[in-house]
Amino acid sequence: MRPRRKIYGVLIFALVGFGAGLPAEGNLAAEQASDEALKHRFEYLSKSGNSNCSRAFMESIATLPAMAQLQGSCCSPMDEHRYIEQVKGLRKYKDITMIPADPYDLPAGIARQLIARYSVELTAQEQVAYDYAMKNSDEQGPCCCQCWRWRVYGGLAKYLIQEHGYTGEQVAAVWDLSDGCGGGEDHVHPQN
Numbered sequence: 485m486r487p488r489r490k491i492y493g494v495l496i497f498a499l500v501g502f503g504a505g506l507p508a509e510g511n512l513a514a515e516q517a518s519d520e521a522l523k524h525r526f527e528y529l530s531k532s533g534n535s536n537c538s539r540a541f542m543e544s545i546a547t548l549p550a551m552a553q554l555q556g557s558c559c560s561p562m563d564e565h566r567y568i569e570q571v572k573g574l575r576k577y578k579d580i581t582m583i584p585a586d587p588y589d590l591p592a593g594i595a596r597q598l599i600a601r602y603s604v605e606l607t608a609q610e611q612v613a614y615d616y617a618m619k620n621s622d623e624q625g626p627c628c629c630q631c632w633r634w635r636v637y638g639g640l641a642k643y644l645i646q647e648h649g650y651t652g653e654q655v656a657a658v659w660d661l662s663d664g665c666g667g668g669e670d671h672v673h674p675q676n
Contacts, residue, residue, distance in 0.1 A: 522568045529555055529588045530562040535664075537631035542599075545632060550593030557588060557666030559628055566667075573661040582643055587664040590636070599632070601639030610645045616652025617641055621659040628665040637662055 533556010535541065545554070556562070570587055577583040582598065584590045606614055618625050626637030637659055644650035644658065 519568060522571055523564065525571075525586070525589070526562060526564045526567045529567075530557070530564075533557060533588070535632075537629055542632035542635065545592055545595050545599065548592040550591065550596070552592040554590045554592055554595055554632075555588060557664060558631055558633060560666030562588060562666050570661050570663070577658065580644070580648065582640060583658060584662065587662040590664075595632070595636045598636045598639035598643065601643050602635040604639070604642050604646070606642060606645065610642075613645050613650065613652040613655060614641055617655035617659060620652065621656040623659070623663060623665065626659050627663070633664050 535554050535556050535558055537558045548554075567588065571585065574583065574585050574587070578585065582594060584594060625634065626641060627633040640662075641650075641655045641659070644655055650658075
């Protein structure tokens with residue numbers, strides 16, 4: 485008899501279907517996933533991602549079907565502990581559908597909408613909030629480099645500031661949980 489872990493892997497592979505990615509309901513799945521399910525998602529996303537930091541990849545987002553998923557890390561290998569923390573932390577934002585529930589599994593349709601928001605002008609007061617997030621987020625911006633994620637999460641910040649009245653502190657918190665650069669070595673837990 486096969487161990488349960490292998491059966492789950494076979495089921496996930498069967499559902500995914502030869503490189504098609506995790507189910508398009510990635511946000512819902514991430515929101516409801518248990519730790520064990522998140523470990524399986526991590527296993528898949530950390531080894532089967534389709535994203536990279538190239539300009540060509542960023543430009544390809546405009547041509548992808550809305551339900552296509554942008555998966556995996558851009559710059560460094562994913563860290564399982566940090567991934568689980570991020571997905572669980574993002575659950576508190578579930579009522580704002582523009583905040584992806586999984587920083588390593590984004591619907592292309594949402595990415596396109598947020599990239600379009602990136603070029604939106606902010607008022608002077610809104611810019612103060614954005615600038616605060618730039619200075620105080622873990623990556624000193626929406627991503628570690630100015631790739632597609634920079635534009636997606638920069639656009640998300642502008643959306644949150646303009647449509648939900650987010651402060652710079654709130655935007656930085658969302659960015660920190662949404663960091664899709666990979667890695668976890670510089671992530672620390674605050675001492676109580």
